[in-house]
Amino acid sequence: MIRRLDHIGIVVTDMAAALAFYRDTLGFALVEYRHQPERHQDVAILRAGAVDLEVIHPFNDQSAAGRYLAKSGPGLYHLGMETDDVDAELGRLEGAGVRLIDTTPRPGTHARFGFVHPKPTHGVLIELSTPYGEAGGGAPGLP
């Protein structure tokens, strides 16, 4: 079951300028900054009520977000929805014939997550995740 919208992904070409806008002009709190060279990106998390803005600055086109940025330019990238059990949810969708990017979850910073293909969602890249420590969330480092 999907219980909430966790975050919105936004791809940018200039992180300093994006932070000046989202933090300083719009006034949202910067709660986390991740330098992720292994994923070819920096990520800033800003809190907009109960939903986070995940501002992603890809360094190159080695990642899906980087390829999206190269093709479509900066802007809205994906919706991150939180579910009780990401394995079960991906399995349920696959069983319903929904095209997935990940049929099994990948380990993330705070949660295990998997992407649904934008075709069946009518153009929206949707990420499903379950935080570590919950029944369907596993633990960091575990496959």
Added chain:
Amino acid sequence: MLTKLDHIGIAVRTLEEALPFYTETLGLKCIDVRDVPQQGVKVAFIPIGDTELELLEPLGPDTPVGKFIANQGPGLHHICYDTPDVAGELTRMKECGMRMLDEVPKEGAVGMIGFMHPKSAFGVLTEFSTRFPGIPPSGQR
């Protein structure tokens, strides 16, 4: 001051074709569908946690959402932030040098609204909204 993410607008070709994915497949609930002729859209409201998805079906090809879909296909269209004072927020943004599509609020589906040009927000069409009295915050209706 911006209080929260009010909603996310998703451009779809038709609600008839897109809504079943969000309701039947994802299991979310649609609480209202209505025409908003002043914005050229038919809107389906779908609460998700503390916010809402708004699926936007264009009422014609010459509407803003109709042109968006013709240009780049269906998908994420805009994000909207809630504020207690949309008029003040639009003025403040303009004074910050932002390019505004609306310098004064106009009437939306559930509140007074105004848009900022995506050029000033890193490619994101950004809306500000103050809900009408009696309309609960997003995610609470």
